[in-house]
Amino acid sequence: MAVAVDTQGGEAPARFARQVEGAFPVLVDAEGLLAQTFGFRAIPNGLLVGPDGVVDAVVAGGFDVRRAETRSLIDEWLDGQSIPLFEPDESSWSPEVRRLFHGAVEALRRKDRPEAIKLLATAFSLERDNYIIRKQLWAIEHPERFYDGAIDRDWQRQQLEQGR
Amino acid sequence: MNGHDPGNRFLGVGASLPAFSFPDLDGSLKPLSAGGGENFIVFMWASW
Numbered sequence: 001m002a003v004a005v006d007t008q009g010g011e012a013p014a015r016f017a018r019q020v021e022g023a024f025p026v027l028v029d030a031e032g033l034l035a036q037t038f039g040f041r042a043i044p045n046g047l048l049v050g051p052d053g054v055v056d057a058v059v060a061g062g063f064d065v066r067r068a069e070t071r072s073l074i075d076e077w078l079d080g081q082s083i084p085l086f087e088p089d090e091s092s093w094s095p096e097v098r099r100l101f102h103g104a105v106e107a108l109r110r111k112d113r114p115e116a117i118k119l120l121a122t123a124f125s126l127e128r129d130n131y132i133i134r135k136q137l138w139a140i141e142h143p144e145r146f147y148d149g150a151i152d153r154d155w156q157r158q159q160l161e162q163g164r
Numbered sequence: 165m166n167g168h169d170p171g172n173r174f175l176g177v178g179a180s181l182p183a184f185s186f187p188d189l190d191g192s193l194k195p196l197s198a199g200g201g202e203n204f205i206v207f208m209w210a211s212w
Contacts, residue, residue: 027186139212
């Protein structure tokens with residue numbers, strides 16, 4: 001099960017996810033509910049869920065099956081071994097930040113991009129360690145860096161260095 | 165479980181997977197628990 005976070009809805013994630021569709025379900029969490037519920041402020045993350053529907057492990061950040069560490073963790077979990085915890089240190093997003101994020105999603109549904117940018121920028125000013133808000137803001141402000149071919153990682157590094 | 169937010173309970177290890185449903189790529193609502201019944205992984209990602 002893959003859950004894409006994108007305030008703009010499913011169109012952008014679909015460009016990537018159509019390649020894996022069929023192998024597992026791909027859902028779109030525009031509101032960021034899962035991130036808010038588990039306190040994630042960056043992506044990618046993993047929830048390892050047992051047959052009883054109980055979360056056995058929360059892996060905050062760096063959850064990537066291309067990485068040997070992630071694959072080892074999954075193997076240990078499937079073997080029934082206890083695995084280390086990688087839960088977020090912080091609490092969930094603040095109510096004000098959640099309100100602003102929700103407002104941005106609503107603004108995008110109305111095609112009001114300037115309002116969405118304003119709300120996300122305010123949310124980011126309140127929670128500077130929230131990379132989900134930060135990168136979502138970048139993607140809306142600069143779609144050419146994300147959706148016209150490969151994601152421009154060098155540009156993202158420059159933005160981080162400049163504190164944007 | 166780390167911390168608590170009164171407006172949105174903060175979950176962690178040992179919690180039941182929340183009963184969220186999200187649209188799939190075709191817009192059909194599907195429960196987050198769609199992989200239930202056996203071990204499964206929820207992978208959160210973004211196209212940015």
